[in-house]
Structure formats: structure tokens, C-alpha cells
Amino acid sequence: MMADKDGSRKLFHAAAVESVSFGTVLTVDQAQYQYDNLVIRLGCASSDPSTSLACLRSKSAKEISEKDFNVPYPGSSSAPIYMWSPVIDGDFVADHPYSAFYSGSFIRNIPVIFGDDTNGGVGFAPRSAGSLGDSNQFIKDQFPAITAAQLDNLNKLYPNPYGSSCSGPGCWWNQTGQVYGEMRYMCPGLYLNDAFDHYNDHYTKGTSSWAYRWNVKDQEQLANGLGVPHVVELNALFGPENIYNRGAVPKSYWPNHENAAAVQVMQSYWVSFIKTFDPNKLRCCGAAEWKAWRSAGDDGTGAQRQRLVFETYGKTGMETIPKDLEARCNYLRAIGKDLQQ
Template sequence: MRVVFTVASQLFLSTIIISQLALTATCVRTAVNVTYSEYVGEELGNGVSQWLGLRYAAPPVGALRFAPPRDPLSNSEPQAANKHGNWCVRRPGNSLTSEDCLFLDVYAPTKATTKSKLPVFVFIQGGGFNDNANPNLNGTGLVKASSNSIIVVTLNYRVGPYGFLTNGPQVVANNGLRDQRKALEWVQKYISQFGGNPDHVVLGGASAGAASVAYHMMADKDGNRKLFHAAAAESVSFGTVLTVQQAQYQYDNLMIRLGCARSDAAASLACLRSKTQKEIADKDGDIPYPGSSNGPIYMWSPVIDGDFVIDYPYSAFRNGNFIKNIPVIFGDDTNGGSGFVPDRISSLGDSNQFIKDQFPAITLSQLDTLNMLYPNPNASICPRMGCWRGQAGSVYGEMRYMCPGLYLNDAFDNYNDQYSKGTSSWAYRWNVEDRDQMASGLGVPHVVELNALFGPTNMWYTGQVPQSYFPGGTNAAAVQVMQGYWVSFIRTFDPNTLRCCGSVEWKAWKSGDKASAQHQRLLFGTGGKTAMEVIPFDEGLGLRCKYLQAIGRSLLQ
């Protein structure tokens, strides 16, 4: 591994050396006491130990269904922590899923002690707030990539109506986000028992998990909670954000479908809580946004509740209402929208309707401008099934993912220039091509880099991991390169300090504090290649993002 020392990293390296010395002390026992319970984990025999299925909150069932998370219940007997906890989904159908799903996993060096104070990486999975899309991610690969010098925490949180149903004062909004905060508070209380440093936590996430990172930044705009100290997020998602009042139609329609329509709100909620998960799932269809024709891809999502979420993401980050003075990484994939667009998109009208279904506030004028900014290269061969799919995917991918991520890079860079010299914002584009994905027309799809971040053998759905990422594959080197940057960032708050394998210096988003400074991001290429690329202001992606960011607030993003 190539080590690149910078002046800004010396204090971090000193801390690392002290932490490494602490590893020589007596090992943490596999039985760890977290006050309310004793959990017995297991050593894996490779220098890593794991504790699986740790409760960070009480089961959200019965009277706690649709309620904010509560403290976990106490157990007098030691609890085996060698199996993943159930994960949360919107609809049942898998034996691994349950409403009782508020669990987290901890992966730590076997030699870590309560005095080790190792950096901690907490990762929030995605799923559009409607599913747990990346459950049971195995943190072992990242711990080993760090030479056993970090701790990784992954978690489940409520999704669909269980996490994002609201009904004014009767049902507290954004319980899925509150679950995540509960898990972060758990880390602050107990991670030292596993060898972690609660004052050195890097928050990560992908897709809805990356959006969650942004929401936690907004919710702690004054930095008083101190639940994390840096962030690295893949494909931040800015979807349509409704107010509690605007989202009332979702609650009302579900009540009607379940036969729970009551004039008394408390009685309506009691009826809902009496229904089985299957009964709810059978009636929980995607209802179109008012003013749209078809149900959106993701109907249940965070709402503005005046408590946890008090503003639209674009407005909050434009006005400086977010936690500042922390180093951040935001990035996206080249074809982040390709996997979301249905095959039926075969005309300009289909494409526009698809965007309207996801962003109901969009106007005809705005659609007209988007049609000019995103011409269809396949228009000459239309009509043909799916011939506008690529165009719709480009619009959706940049509108929902890529341009919001770059906006966050801008927001942090601008405020850090003013308030915290030396704190940086880094951007990236994942352009690692897999032969099979390219042949299928997906290109480089949404959050495919998770396979590199955690390692291809550490995904719960290993059968769906691109073959090129496995050892001996054409993109095996990309795994080592990405893990090198991320481990460096987790340990030192700088992706360059410990980067590996001849990878390029990852320069900050702006090469200076002047308005004319170039925007630049790291380009991850096929086979582990890396380079820096500049994004021009007024052409190509820069021009398109400039427009999408300007209209984002009017689209309720």
C-alpha cells in the first residue's frame, strides 16, 4: 500500500499510532456488556470479530407500531450475537423479514480493547425508504482492508408505512430516520466497549442511506448532537418531499383500503395497529401523487414535520442550515438512473410522464427545458419499445442523484471556505464498467460501487454481484483502490493520506476559494484506473446540473 503523507494529516497519524499501540493490550472479550444486555459475539479467525443482531431499540410492534423508537428492553441472560437480526421491509414474503427489525451489527478487530479508540464507520443502507435494500452487509472486508484498524457498524431501520406513515399528532413522522438516530446514539453510548472511539465516527450511506446522511446533517445544523464527525455517501437522493399535511392522502387511502376509516383519529390508528403485516401489505399500493397519473417508484419517504425535517434539502443546504465544518465525500455512478426506468418508455410523452410521476410539481415549461437539455440520441429509430428509456434514465439519474450530490459538494465547499479553512469536500464518479452490465444496457448503474466498498464476497446477494469485481476479475483492482480511499478517509478524514496502489491524489471539489475555481472530481475507471476530471460550469453536466439545482426547490426536493 502506498502511503502519502500530508501536513494536514500529521495529527491524525499521531492518533492512529496511539490507537495501534493500544491494540497490544488485552483483547476485548467476545462477551460484551452494553448495560441492558450482554452480547456474546464470535471471533472469525481472521483477525476480525463480529457481533450480529444487537438490539438498539425495543421491538416496534403492538403499541409501538408507528411510534418513535424506544430504548431496548433489558435481558438478564447473555444473548448470542452470532446471527443477523431480521430486516425491515415494506411487504412480507421473506423469512428474514419482520416488524421486529431494529438491529445492528458490529465488526471489530479481534485485538481491539476498550482503550483502543479506533475510528468507527457507520453505514446506512438504501432502498428508497421503502425497503432495506442492502441488509446484512458484512463489514469484515473493510476492517481487513484497514489492517484491522477500524470498526464497522451496519443497521436496519423501518421503511414503507412502518417508517414513514404520518397522520399529524396521531402518528409521529419520519420514524425511519428516528430509528437511524437511535442507532447513532447507541454508537455514542456503547461503541467504546468494542474498541471504538465515539469521538471519531464517519457516517456513510448509499441512495436513501445517503439521503439519510443529508437529513441527519440538516437535523443537526448547529452541530450540537455530535453523532458523527465526517461523512462519505454514495448517490445522495433528493426525491419529492411533502409536508405532513400534503402526505395525509397516503394515510387516508391506506385506512380506506383496510376498512379503518374512522372519524376519530385514535380509533383509526387503533384499527391500523390491529391489522397483520400481510393485511397491510395487501392494501399498501403505490398511490399516485396528487396531480400525477401513476404511482411513483418510492411513495413512502421523509416529510417536513417541523421537528426532524424542517425544510426541503435544496433550501436547507442553500441557506446554510446543515452541520458544517466536517470533511465530506459525495459521489455517484455514470448511469445512476438506468435501472429505474420501465421498458415501456417509448415516446417523449412516456418519458415526460415518468418524470411527472416522480416529481408532480414539475411544470410544462420545466419539462420543455429538460427535453432540450436531454435530447434522445435514439429518436431516429423510434417508435420502438423502450427507445426513450435511456433519455428518461438520464434525466431521472441526474435530477434525483448526481446533481443533488454535486450541490452538497458545493454547499460544504462554500461554507468551509468561510468558516473552516482546511476542511474539504471531495466528489467522485464511479465509471467502472462490467461487461455483463454494459451488455444489458445498464451501463454503470446505481450504487454498484457498494460491491467494491464492502468487497464482492461481503454482500448478502453475492449471486447478483458483477463477476468482474471478484478476485481475478477485470475490476478486482477497483475494490482495492476504493477501499484504500475510504479506509484513509475513515481513519484520517482525508482520502489521500493512506490511499493505495498508485491511485491518483484525490483533489478537493474546488481548487480554490474563488467563484471561478474549477469543479473537479475523482473518476474511478475500469480495472482500478483513477484520474481527476473537471466539470465545466456552462456546458454538459455543469449546465444541466445548474438548471436542475435552480428548479430543485420548486420540484419539492
């Protein structure tokens, strides 16, 4: 969705983006360590770059795939969840996401949907996290540029809901998941709603942005401590019968179960958006009117930073972004550039 420096490279006329992700984005030079480590792992180390490259090219896809993962960022102790990410090449990716969207260097004047799951980070956090140190180290491994002072601020913004009395494996799992989920997914998504609302000409061109939170609960996922996890709404968007691994589809999403209605409701919003560029016109089943995002109150009525919430049993409703979430996201936005997001 980012584009040339002037935001002119228009590749699509609308976009629905689920679980926006702002990870660490390196420059080409900063990412050199990945190549260097791969060369060593495959026995291709050489003082001559052309020789090492020729050696790599002689390896099979299987040999490379078995070695091209689990390399920590320089200065980190463990590999990040996602090692290979886009790099700033000065062409297609000209800047870090937070900076690009702040400056308006992205494809503008298109209708967009951005959304996330309530507990998008829990499934990535280590279940074994048993201390504040475990939580901080996990975040450091994903965002190596973070400072001790920034971690201290995060610790204050995200206190352990179980208190200091909880120690041992798992006691900091949910806290770690909340930090990571909001850093990488939820807060970037809300930021993009602000950016598109600011730069889109939604009054004369009808290019609005809409936000959502998927809060459809499945009892088995709740029992496993996952809450409403990352991208679980894809089972509703495409329909359980169209998911490649049908065995992984939550039971509640299948016909005649409690969340079957949520499938129909979500699909109707998306079909409406695809056909009309507005999720409301063809919505079904008594679903709520999905109000467009308004971040600056430029309509004279004050800010309307609201998102649609998908609930269990197919229920829907609008919610205003909670003040505590706003405070956390504001801080994460403020340090986003420092973290190379």
C-alpha cells in the same frame, strides 16, 4: 445530514455519501393522503380518526405491508418508485434539501465525500418507454409539482440520443434514465459539494469535500443496457464476499477478474478517509491524488470543480465537471425548490 435551523445538531464527525438522493419531500399535511389511502385499503375508513387508527393498529404487520405501497401522488397517474420518504416535520427535517443546504442549515465543518454512478437513473426508468410522453409522464409521477414549461425545458436539455426517428418500446429508456439520474442523484450530489465547500472552514479546520464518479464497467451490465448503474460501487466498497446476495455481484468484481483492482483501490480511499479524514493519505496501488472540491475559486486560482473518476481495471483520474452537465445541473437546482426537493 440536515439539522436544526441553525445547523447545530452534530451527529457525526465525517460522512461518505454514495448516490445522494433528492426526491419529492412533502410536509406532514401533504403526506396525509398516504394515511388516508392506507385506511381505505385495509377497510378502516371512518369519520372518526381515532376509530380508523385503532383499526389500523389491529392489523398485522403482514396485512399492512401488503397494502402500504403503490399509491400515486395526488394528480399523478402512477405510483412513484419511492412512495415513503422523509417529511418536513419542523424538527429533524426543517426544510426541503435544496433550500436547507443553500441557507447553510446543515451540519457543517466536517469532511465529506459525495459521489454517484455514471448511469444512476437507468435502472429505475421503465424499459418500455417509447415516446417523449412516456418519459415526461415518468418524471411527473416522481416529481408531481413539475410544470409543463419545466418539462419542456428538460426535453430541450435532454434530447433523445437516438433522435426522433426512434419510436416504440425502449427508444426513450436511456433518455428517461439520464433525466431521472441527474435530477435525483448526480446533480444533488454535486450541489452538496458546492454547499460544503462554501460553508466548510477547510483552510483552518481542514474540512474539505471530495467528489467522485464510479465509471467501472462490467460487460454483463453493459450488455443489459444498464451502463454503470446505481450503487454498483457498493460491491467494491464492502468487497464481493461481504455482499449478502453474492449472486448479484458483477462477475468482474471478484478476485482474478478485470475489476478486482477497483475493489482494492476504492477500499483504500475509504479506509484512509475513515482513519485520517482524508482519502489520500493511505491510498494504495498507484491511485490518483484525489483533489478536494473547490467551487468558488477562493484560493485565487479559479474554480476547481473536479471529481475523481474510478475506471475499469482499477484506474483512477481527476476530471473537471463537463460544461453541459453543469448547465443541466444549474437548471435542476433552479427548479429544485419548486419540485419540493
